[in-house]
Amino acid sequence: MNKFKGYNITIAILFLLLFSECSSKKAKANNKIAFADNCVVAHRGAWKKMGFPENSIASLKHAIELKCTGSEFDVRMTADDSLVINHDPHYNNLPIESTAYTDLLKFKLSNGEKLPTLREYVLAGIENNISTRLVCEIKPSEISKERGQIVAAKVVQLVKELKAQDIVVYISFDYDILKKIRTLNPTVSLQYLEGNKSPEQVKADGISGLDCHFSVFKEHPDWIESAKKNNITLNAWTVNDPNDMDWLIANGFDFITTNEPELLKERIKLSPVSNGMKLIWSDEFNTKGLPDSTKWNFEEGGHGWGNGESQYYTSRPENANIQNGILSIKIIKENYKGSSYTSARINTKNKFSFKYGKVEMRAKQPSGGGVWPALWMLGDNKAAVGWPACGEIDIMEYAGNRMNKVTAALHHPDHSGANPDGGYTMITNADTEFHIYTLEWTPSDIKISVDNQHFFVFANSSSIPFNHDFFLIFNCAIGGHYGGAIDPNFSSSNFDIDYVRVFQNK
Known part of the structure; x- marks a missing residue:
């Protein structure tokens, strides 16, 4: 009797193990x-x-x-x-x-x-x-x-x-x-x-x-x-x-x-996409030649632009040209329409503007005493209200005379010209390596960073002009109150931009 009892127990255990294995396989098969x-x-x-x-x-x-x-x-x-x-x-x-x-x-x-x-x-x-x-x-x-x-x-x-x-x-x-x-x-x-x-x-x-x-x-x-x-x-x-x-x-x-x-x-x-944002506009500069005219306007002239600058902005490929996925804004020492230097300044006015979001730009700075590249934004109501009432957001400014020092600034009626709200940071190899310059802009604050490191944070409010549409501007000046003394041996240098991307919350 005990032998049969032990035998039955063994059979029962084997049955349970087999049933368990079959159930496990079935469960795996039914896994969605x-x-x-x-x-x-x-x-x-x-x-x-x-x-x-x-x-x-x-x-x-x-x-x-x-x-x-x-x-x-x-x-x-x-x-x-x-x-x-x-x-x-x-x-x-x-x-x-x-x-x-x-x-x-x-x-x-x-x-x-x-x-x-x-x-x-x-x-x-x-x-x-x-x-x-x-x-x-x-x-x-x-x-x-x-x-x-x-x-x-x-x-x-x-x-x-x-x-x-x-x-x-x-x-x-x-x-x-x-x-x-x-x-x-x-x-x-x-x-x-x-x-x-x-x-x-x-x-x-x-x-x-x-x-x-x-x-x-x-x-x-x-x-x-x-x-x-x-x-x-x-x-x-x-x-x-x-x-x-x-x-x-x-x-x-x-x-x-x-x-x-x-x-x-x-x-x-x-990526901003992982934080619930969506790409709403970009230029990867993957074409060849001049910047895309459906996205960018050229600003031309040589009147110093209110800052005592020495360049003449042109719309020539010699000064703004895309090759190998890079937009190069080239400043050149040459006599041109009464100026001793040429360069380029482009903007998205009337083609793209936005309110709030995240802007990412990957760029490599030019070199040489006096160069003054900038990635910045102006309120698109400038024609109606003037500057600084329209507001200005300088995401990145750089001067070749202050190597590796990157500044950011906000110009508005209370703080403008030589007295903006702003900050700066030091980076390495600004003119030999690409860096990512970022603006994060919301109704409550404005944050500016380089390579994902914030260096300027400003509290936004309804009392200052940073709550309406702005457009983008890229340029490279030389001389003036920010660029400073121009190296007499300067001949040319490129301000290289890999891309610009604008994200907004979905």
């Missing part, structure tokens, strides 16, 4: 996928910081641990039709498409893993994962277009077999591969990598996203707004520079593919 609320896609997994091999299961697992919204990987097919994960067409100098998988297995990844199959990779990717998309790049075949179509069909079938359709999205440089996948799965997310088709074109062909090198979007900035209007998802690759990250975050990209997921997550935290 809620992808991480960020734009971070780890390129070939999160491999760089930890030293994992690219496209390894270890790098995939780490991307999931980081809760990236996506982890990208590359699929190729071997000579014996095995679907494997590898970016390059060769693995250990063996051409994947003409080599059997058993021969590829002779060589390990640097962390000891074997070259993973797609089945192994997807199974690892769906285990304990409800936050990270598996971004599957199907590589075009080097053998034939038809083989690429076959690979696509096999990948889709395997993903379906593994019940991973809800977590896998597809990307490819081969447009026909994506169109083939669309016929096999009408609802799956597809993103095109090449960058030679507009949002309207991909939408017409049933492709749901553009996933282009970030430079493509700088060359076609209109695609960003067009994609949003057409409900086309935006992804950019491979973005490792924090300045490029900031630009894409500010422009509301759905996904950003990077080798630096940890860095990208930090940049997201610092």
Whole structure:
């Protein structure tokens, strides 16, 4: 009797364990996928910081641990039709498409893993994962277009077999591969990598996203707004520079593919977008030649501008020119219309003005005794009420005679001219490195900073003229009461501006 009792207890325990395991699997299967609320896609997994091999299961697992919204990987097919994960067409100098998988297995990844199959990779990717998309790049075949179509069909079938359709999205440089996948799965997310088709074109062909090198979007900035209007998802690759990250975050990209997921997550935290703000206006200076005339006006003349300055402002490309994503306002020593120097001054008057928000500008100062660059704002009611009643916000002023000293000032009827409210800070390498100059403007206060460090805070109120629309002004003067004595050996110098962005609360 006792033996049977013990036997029954053992059976009961085994049954409970089996029931528990089945229940756990069922629970996992029923878990609703809620992808991480960020734009971070780890390129070939999160491999760089930890030293994992690219496209390894270890790098995939780490991307999931980081809760990236996506982890990208590359699929190729071997000579014996095995679907494997590898970016390059060769693995250990063996051409994947003409080599059997058993021969590829002779060589390990640097962390000891074997070259993973797609089945192994997807199974690892769906285990304990409800936050990270598996971004599957199907590589075009080097053998034939038809083989690429076959690979696509096999990948889709395997993903379906593994019940991973809800977590896998597809990307490819081969447009026909994506169109083939669309016929096999009408609802799956597809993103095109090449960058030679507009949002309207991909939408017409049933492709749901553009996933282009970030430079493509700088060359076609209109695609960003067009994609949003057409409900086309935006992804950019491979973005490792924090300045490029900031630009894409500010422009509301759905996904950003990077080798630096940890860095990208930090940049997201610092972005105004993460604090409930929206980009309402910007100039990234990604065109060539003169500044965009739909955004900027030139102010011309050489009358000293009320400050005893020595330059003549022109609208020539010699004094204001965009190249390689940088607007250079160049001050030149030359005789021009009665002045000994030329430069440029541009503004957004009657083209863009705003009340309250955050302004970010990334700039590098000119050098030389007497130079006087400024990034500033005037109330757009100046013509009606005059200065200083309109108000003036100097976000950044700099003088070459006071190297590395950056000042900010507010001019209004109680404090103007040589007696504004203001402050200053010292920075390093002002004329050899770019720095970020920021204004945060609300009904209650005005804060000005350099490189995210506040150095001037002022209490705003209804009694002073900082509660109406202002427009932007960029210029570089020389001499005058602020610029001071001009170095007799000065010949020319550039005031370089990388971008200006204006954010407001949503």
